[in-house]
Amino acid sequence: MPVSVKNSEVLYAALKSAGISLISALPETWLVHLMRMADDDPEMTLIRLNKEEEGVGISVGAHFAGRKSAMMMQNHGLLTSINGIVSVAQLYRVPLLMFISYRGEMGERDPWQTEGGRVTEPVLQALGIAYHNLSDPATVAHEIEQAQTLAQSSLRPVALLLTRDLMWEE
């Protein structure tokens, strides 16, 4: 599988360093190693979702209980979670950290991913969600730490887009 194991390890170590102890996720190809790592880690609670929007509720509950969590999903999962993000996470000022695989962007070969890729950043902009593209494993740890800091200080969702350059090896 050409999903990068090495960069998935870098990402996983960085999100643990950012204090995350609960991940809710819907499986998707680019996230396969990250989900396995979460599953194998006794310090991590992994909740596999049926639909991504459930993860917003789970992270909000975890936040109120004082626990740092993250959602992990494809950009189409972001699209399906929008009402929860707006009507719960934003309405109630919750620092929802989202790791989103950025499918359908430059280099995408699957035609079915391309519409989602086209609208991902405009949707995040329209929602007023601060976001950052993660593409260089050398800077990922710092960028995740900064995203977590901004989420916690602004009490708002922050999105990290996992790009092809970071996740895919061929």
Add this chain to the structure above:
Amino acid sequence: MLREKALKAVYPRLKDQVVVTIMGAVAVELYNLGHQPNFFYLEHGMGLASSMGLGLAVSLPNEKVTVLDGDGSVLMNLGSLSTLARYRPPNLTHWIFDNESLLSVGGFPTATGSGTDLAGIAEKAGAEHVVLADTIEAVEEAFAEASERNGLSIIVSKVEAVGPASFAMDISLLENRFEFARHLQGLANG
């Protein structure tokens, strides 16, 4: 059965639990019984109360967490019943009031009025302990059992489609949110 009376019957137990309600009549009726810092009223995001309950229950394993849900909200996030059954947090009670209508937005009928069986769906989703409680006596028994047992409990109660005279609550949404989080973090650290 009136939901208000069912809530009143179990309030002495409920007031010591971490409680999440959906918006509308349920929130107002619980609030009117006596607000507590451990009560959170989810005023939007229909369907996500049960997901919030799951996030709370796995993060506060020493607390009893109860979600007060409704048929319209559960129907909007049916997958959540399956996620709850999959992770079955032992400290979570999911209590669904089924009035077969979207009462707070005009009383339009929901699918439970034409045969959709939420208790049946919960059972087939894999929940081991699903109880029907349609009388005050049954509610008292079911909630006492849910509060004392170690396992996910799902209670489904058919209730009349009757709400409070006024939907006014003298607590702002963010006030409730910050008070609730501060209280829970005290529990988590205590």
